[in-house]
Amino acid sequence: xxxxxxxxxxxYAHCYGCGHGNPAGYQLxxxxxxxxxxxxxxxxMQYSGGVPGHVYGGMIASLLDCHGTASAAAFASHExxxxxxEQIEPPRFVTASLKVDFKNPTPQGVELLVRGELISVEGRKxxxxxxxxxxDVVCATxxxxxxxxRAGA
Amino acid sequence: xxxxxxxxxxxYAHCYGCGHGNPAGYQLxxxxxxxxxxxxxxxxMQYSGGVPGHVYGGMIASLLDCHGTASAAAFASHExxxxxxEQIEPPRFVTASLKVDFKNPTPQGVELLVRGELISVEGRKxxxxxxxxxxDVVCATxxxxxxxxRAGA
Numbered sequence: 336x337x338x339x340x341x342x343x344x345x346x347y348a349h350c351y352g353c354g355h356g357n358p359a360g361y362q363l364x365x366x367x368x369x370x371x372x373x374x375x376x377x378x379x380m381q382y383s384g385g386v387p388g389h390v391y392g393g394m395i396a397s398l399l400d401c402h403g404t405a406s407a408a409a410f411a412s413h414e415x416x417x418x419x420x421e422q423i424e425p426p427r428f429v430t431a432s433l434k435v436d437f438k439n440p441t442p443q444g445v446e447l448l449v450r451g452e453l454i455s456v457e458g459r460k461x462x463x464x465x466x467x468x469x470x471d472v473v474c475a476t477x478x479x480x481x482x483x484x485r486a487g488a
Numbered sequence: 489x490x491x492x493x494x495x496x497x498x499x500y501a502h503c504y505g506c507g508h509g510n511p512a513g514y515q516l517x518x519x520x521x522x523x524x525x526x527x528x529x530x531x532x533m534q535y536s537g538g539v540p541g542h543v544y545g546g547m548i549a550s551l552l553d554c555h556g557t558a559s560a561a562a563f564a565s566h567e568x569x570x571x572x573x574e575q576i577e578p579p580r581f582v583t584a585s586l587k588v589d590f591k592n593p594t595p596q597g598v599e600l601l602v603r604g605e606l607i608s609v610e611g612r613k614x615x616x617x618x619x620x621x622x623x624d625v626v627c628a629t630x631x632x633x634x635x636x637x638r639a640g641a
Contacts, residue, residue, distance in 0.1 A: 343538065346539065347538040347539060348538065349536045349537070349538055349539065349540045350536065350537050350538040350544050351534060351535045351536055351537075351544040351546065351547070352544055352545070352546045354536070354538060357534070357536060359534040360534070381504060381510070381512040381513070382504045383502045383503065383504055383507070383510060384502070384503050384504075384582075385496065385500040385501065385502055385503040385507060385580060385582070386499065386500060386502065387502045391503050391504040391505055391550075392505070392550070392553040392554075392557075392582075392583050392586070393504065393505045393546065393547075393549060393550025393551075393553050393554065394504070394546075394550075396546060396549035396550065396553060396586065396588075397544075397545070397546025397547075397549065397550065398546075400545045400546050400549060401545075401546065404545075427538060429537075429538070429545075429590070430545050430588075430590050431589070431590060432587065432588065432589045432590065433545070433549065433587070433588050433590075434585065434586070434587040434588075435549075435583075435585065435586050435587075436584070436585045437582070437583050437584060437585065437586075
């Protein structure tokens with residue numbers, strides 16, 4: 336199954352967090368299955384928070400942000416009746432706003448699960464509910480408003 | 489003038505974004521002067537957004553997050569009538585929630601200015617208004633609720 340980010344047109348694929356065209360980056364991969372998006376990622380041990388043993392907040396925000404824009408593209412495509420990989424130029428969304436609520440410390444050294452659920456699609460605006468889990472504990476939740484780039488942008 | 493983060497106790501100084509104890513990290517440095525906090529940072533060119541030439545969203549969230557918790561510590565100290573560097577164990581705040589509004593693309597290759605202003609201090613809770621500027625343009629705004637770690641945490 337092809338990751339949502341691997342369907343991004345090459346000109347939009349340089350994101351440090353998730354671009355297949357950025358070899359230095361995290362290369363986050365997100366998938367839509369049965370109405371839910373998921374991504375799995377294990378941050379390196381250097382990405383510590385203030386107290387060692389926990390992932391720093393910026394990484395958590397990054398994962399929610401990149402997974403959120405990927406989710407928006409996949410959900411919008413699905414609403415239009417077409418999968419990401421079926422389109423010559425699939426939609427690409429950018430973040431208008433992102434709210435992150437840090438619920439529990441995020442442990443280092445374990446695979447994190449990032450999930451996305453569609454809240455609404457309204458033209459070029461997509462709202463996504465996000466969450467980040469470690470060892471089946473919710474560590475963070477989030478909400479994103481994503482905006483679709485105009486064709487040729 | 490000593491940076492706010494350089495006053496953090498060593499046990500809380502491992503944050504990838506701003507810890508003086510994390511040599512791999514960004515080592516963001518924030519300063520409180522005349523009631524406003526400021527930090528300056530130029531992200532490396534690898535931290536591209538989807539379209540090259542712009543900083544990726546996760547970096548922007550990271551800078552606001554680390555600058556926000558530093559600002560909270562400095563503002564809380566100031567409210568208590570004591571500077572960060574005058575305390576044996578200065579306060580250390582963590583993020584409870586962070587909202588980021590992306591207003592304009594953030595250009596790569598220029599120094600970014602991150603600013604913080606105090607909204608309120610209520611016991612261990614501090615609210616901070618944040619903004620990120622490039623070439624005198626506001627690229628992002630944010631609001632943080634930060635919580636002070638309990639002594640001995």
